Amino acid sequence: MVKLNNWQVGLLIVFTVAVFFRFWKLSDFPVSLSMDEVSIGNNAYSILKTGRDEWGMKLPLYFKSVGDYKPPVNVYLTILPIFLFGLSEFSVRFVSALVGAMTSVIIVLLLREMGFRKSTALFGGFWVAINPWHVHFSRASFEAVTALFFVILGLLIFLKGIRRKSHYLLGFGGVLLSISMWTYHAERLFTPVLVLFLLVNYRQKLKFIFEKRKKLLIVVGWNLLLLAPLLYVSLFTPAIKTRALSTSILRDQSLVKNLHNGEYLSFGEFVFDNDVYLIFRHFLGKYLNYYDLRFWFWDGLGMTPKGYPGMGLFYTVDLVIILVGIRRLFVDKKLQHKKLMFFWFFVGPVSAALTMNEQHSLRALIWLPVFVFTASLGFEFLTKRRRVYFGILVAGVLYFGDMYFRQYPFYYSEYWQYGHKDIALWICENKENFNEIIVTDTFGSEAPINTGIPYAYVLFYCKEDPLAFFENGRKIKGVSFRRVDWKNDSTRQNTALIGSRWDINPNDVHPEKLVKVTKFKNGKEAFVYTETN
Amino acid sequence: MRGLNKWLWKNKVFVSLLLVSAGWWSVVLRPGVLIEEWKGMPANLMSKVGAVFNDDKMARVFELRHVDLNHKGELFYISKFLYNKSWLVGDEFFSGLSYLSPRFYFQSGDGGQLSPSGVGPLVFLLFPFWVSGIFQVVKNKNRGTVFLMVMMGTFLVGKHNMAFLFLLMICNLYFSSKGLTLIKQAPLKKGLLILIIGVSIYEGGRALWLS
Numbered sequence: 001m002v003k004l005n006n007w008q009v010g011l012l013i014v015f016t017v018a019v020f021f022r023f024w025k026l027s028d029f030p031v032s033l034s035m036d037e038v039s040i041g042n043n044a045y046s047i048l049k050t051g052r053d054e055w056g057m058k059l060p061l062y063f064k065s066v067g068d069y070k071p072p073v074n075v076y077l078t079i080l081p082i083f084l085f086g087l088s089e090f091s092v093r094f095v096s097a098l099v100g101a102m103t104s105v106i107i108v109l110l111l112r113e114m115g116f117r118k119s120t121a122l123f124g125g126f127w128v129a130i131n132p133w134h135v136h137f138s139r140a141s142f143e144a145v146t147a148l149f150f151v152i153l154g155l156l157i158f159l160k161g162i163r164r165k166s167h168y169l170l171g172f173g174g175v176l177l178s179i180s181m182w183t184y185h186a187e188r189l190f191t192p193v194l195v196l197f198l199l200v201n202y203r204q205k206l207k208f209i210f211e212k213r214k215k216l217l218i219v220v221g222w223n224l225l226l227l228a229p230l231l232y233v234s235l236f237t238p239a240i241k242t243r244a245l246s247t248s249i250l251r252d253q254s255l256v257k258n259l260h261n262g263e264y265l266s267f268g269e270f271v272f273d274n275d276v277y278l279i280f281r282h283f284l285g286k287y288l289n290y291y292d293l294r295f296w297f298w299d300g301l302g303m304t305p306k307g308y309p310g311m312g313l314f315y316t317v318d319l320v321i322i323l324v325g326i327r328r329l330f331v332d333k334k335l336q337h338k339k340l341m342f343f344w345f346f347v348g349p350v351s352a353a354l355t356m357n358e359q360h361s362l363r364a365l366i367w368l369p370v371f372v373f374t375a376s377l378g379f380e381f382l383t384k385r386r387r388v389y390f391g392i393l394v395a396g397v398l399y400f401g402d403m404y405f406r407q408y409p410f411y412y413s414e415y416w417q418y419g420h421k422d423i424a425l426w427i428c429e430n431k432e433n434f435n436e437i438i439v440t441d442t443f444g445s446e447a448p449i450n451t452g453i454p455y456a457y458v459l460f461y462c463k464e465d466p467l468a469f470f471e472n473g474r475k476i477k478g479v480s481f482r483r484v485d486w487k488n489d490s491t492r493q494n495t496a497l498i499g500s501r502w503d504i505n506p507n508d509v510h511p512e513k514l515v516k517v518t519k520f521k522n523g524k525e526a527f528v529y530t531e532t533n
Numbered sequence: 534m535r536g537l538n539k540w541l542w543k544n545k546v547f548v549s550l551l552l553v554s555a556g557w558w559s560v561v562l563r564p565g566v567l568i569e570e571w572k573g574m575p576a577n578l579m580s581k582v583g584a585v586f587n588d589d590k591m592a593r594v595f596e597l598r599h600v601d602l603n604h605k606g607e608l609f610y611i612s613k614f615l616y617n618k619s620w621l622v623g624d625e626f627f628s629g630l631s632y633l634s635p636r637f638y639f640q641s642g643d644g645g646q647l648s649p650s651g652v653g654p655l656v657f658l659l660f661p662f663w664v665s666g667i668f669q670v671v672k673n674k675n676r677g678t679v680f681l682m683v684m685m686g687t688f689l690v691g692k693h694n695m696a697f698l699f700l701l702m703i704c705n706l707y708f709s710s711k712g713l714t715l716i717k718q719a720p721l722k723k724g725l726l727i728l729i730i731g732v733s734i735y736e737g738g739r740a741l742w743l744s
Contacts, residue, residue, distance in 0.1 A: 268742050271738075271742075272735075272738055272739040272742040272743070273651075273739070273742070277739075281640065281651075281652075284639070284640045284657055285636055285640045285641055288634075288635045288636040288639055288640050288657075288660065289634075291634070291635050291636075291664075292631060292634045292635075292636070293627065293630045293631065293633065293634070294627045294628070294630060294631040294634070297627065298623070298624070298627040304597070307589075307590075307593060308593045308596070308597060309593070309594060309597055309616055309620045309624070316623065326664075326668060327668040327671075327672065330664070330665045330668045330669065331668060331669065331672060345664075346661060398611060398614075398615065399615050402611070402612075402615055406600055406602060407597055407600055409602060410600045410602055521602055
């Protein structure tokens, strides 16, 4: 029987809580696989079966997927759970959930390494284990969660390397940080700046690395081995460029309409209204928006429509400890690694602010560690009021649970492509009975404003042979994916039509030909299944 | 007079920043607009208090209470505990806290008559010093309480525009100046102050040019 000391028991509890929050009903919530998740699953399955992605590329360094050029790490990591558990929702979400749970433990170790007390470090891990922001994104296959894990682990090993004066630990930390750049887009900007900061900030302590040149060359070599292909992908393939351009702040219409594109009407315009200033100002607005307390504590996760009770990135009760923690960060002169925390506080949301959307909680996930630091600093201050904190926290957890498992699916099931699994399973069963099945790729409960990739769901749930799919020109035999043109398509022979209610009005369909009508979680009609003669 | 001189000397960083901030001049040069806006305070207060528990908001809370994923008419037993009037009070509190949101002061303003055109009321370079300054100032409980009262008072009687956030803007500028004075290295502090004043003048020029 292995005997565990208090510290190890604490770590085990943190991990268990984190696992519970991430794995409970993992297959059912979120209510459907998102487009990204199903693409990750398909590509991982395809690699497992054929060694190629869905476009036929052999062991690619990036996944073209639906033209969004996914970073490779999550896809490759998902191969193992698919091998172990088969192609299912659980397998696709397994990596994020596990890595998310492990992040809580790594946070504990990082806080210890940064000089926090044991109890505070354990609290930090527990705080991440139940944090709505991290739990929410860990429960779906979001690359940002995996990337954050690698950044935190990399930083931990790096700081250990400095303390122990170990070349290999430093090198390994660098490798992990490099992997984070392969994992999510935001880290491609954040991690290099973080590394630069670490090298400058800890330059005195890093002097030892030059004492043994051979070791230095080896660890630099490891990192170059990982970074050289990334440079190649960035410079000579469309992968990173395409993704960057599609989400860049420079595509934001509210900015584009004000830009002069270098053509100024007067010198005054050139001086006071030049494009550089306009772009910077636009970025600044997005950046400062991340420092909004309402976003942090009240409605940042956007789980309900605007104006409804919502969910912030943190529990409301965290307001006190985070603000106290930030105050300590600025005021406490004895704090270790203070500059690192400052750096994270101000640089964390930069990469998210360089993209089109306002207050994007997923892209800003890399900012999370600074709140762990500050919440932990604030927790130390609580002392006698800890019971009150935990009491209110219980209410917060109940509220989050209700938001996550009841309100969020109700209001946003269609944005999670709810109904596509049903379509795919129906096609798997009935494909042989029809000459053709036509499936819409456009849908929505209020208007046909959502676009989906139903083919990916058919590939996933029917476990179509990936080789046959790309040899067939990326088509599934007997199934077409386009909007249903009711007037013409309803005259086709022996065809099944699956359209949104905007394409097919159930009242126009002969009752005998109406197979079924599915609904979104909010009770509104989603898809209409019909047969022709 | 001597007291004023002493105060001005003691707060020279604050006064310098005030004199070069576009937000300050855009308000003090239009006192008529300011007074006109302030006349609406009693009406604002009445409408805000009346709107806390208005029917629309109550309907939304009620809707969330009765959300039923399985469409079987079930009422989740803790719904009443989770969604009730206290949520509406919380919502108002966070709406009040959002009066502290830095975007308004350092980037956008309100786009109205009292807000400088195309620039933030305060120069954006002050943002990090504002964060450090605010915690430095409110570490004193009395000052913290006064500031919170000013913020909540503004929220209650005002609107989210420069006329009402003017006072908070001055407070924020004061915090920023305190944050700036925390820098110990004199050459760095001096350099930063020169840079901030230079950019403030540029932004003032831009505001003038645009208007």
